[in-house]
Amino acid sequence: MGLKDKAAKRTKESPFVPALLGLFHAARTERNFQFHLFAGTCVVVLGFLFSLSKTEWMIIILVIFGMLSLELVNTAIERTVDLVTLERHPLAKQAKDVAAAAVFVYAFMAVIIACIIFIPKILLLF
Numbered sequence: 001m002g003l004k005d006k007a008a009k010r011t012k013e014s015p016f017v018p019a020l021l022g023l024f025h026a027a028r029t030e031r032n033f034q035f036h037l038f039a040g041t042c043v044v045v046l047g048f049l050f051s052l053s054k055t056e057w058m059i060i061i062l063v064i065f066g067m068l069s070l071e072l073v074n075t076a077i078e079r080t081v082d083l084v085t086l087e088r089h090p091l092a093k094q095a096k097d098v099a100a101a102a103v104f105v106y107a108f109m110a111v112i113i114a115c116i117i118f119i120p121k122i123l124l125l126f
């Protein structure tokens with residue numbers, strides 16, 4: 001069995017390999033995904049600084065991982081649309097714009113939740 005076949009077999013056996021490849025690809029190439037990784041890291045640092053409660057941590061973790069997952073799905077939709085056509089097409093535009101809107105709606109919710117959790121704690125500092 002050749003090296004390529006072995007690698008292909010290993011990829012087929014483990015569901016984690018393609019998932020990790022997708023994760024690294026997005027982290028390397030997608031500016032928005034990199035931004036959400038950075039923003040998520042900042043929120044975690046703030047969480048430690050403000051000693052969040054267990055419930056607050058669970059909400060923050062849900063929001064951060066949900067955001068990252070949605071950004072990955074958005075990237076997958078963009079790639080799929082580009083695979084179908086690189087020509088300008090109204091349906092291609094709608095697919096990409098609606099996927100981007102899904103990320104925007106979730107990000108808006110994330111900002112609201114961050115405000116609800118962190119603003120009272122920040123105000124207590126003054």
Ligand SMILES: Nc1ncnc2c1ncn2[C@@H]1O[C@H](COP(=O)(O)OP(=O)(O)OP(=O)(O)O)[C@@H](O)[C@H]1O
Binds near residue numbers: 030078089100
């Ligand atoms: N094939 C297409 N036909 C028509 N409009 C398109 C097409 N591809 C992209 N667009 C429009 O151009 C915008 C930018 O396209 P692009 O492929 O750069 O996606 P993007 O959402 O900006 O991706 P990224 O997040 O990687 O920057 C899309 O949101 C869409 O409105």
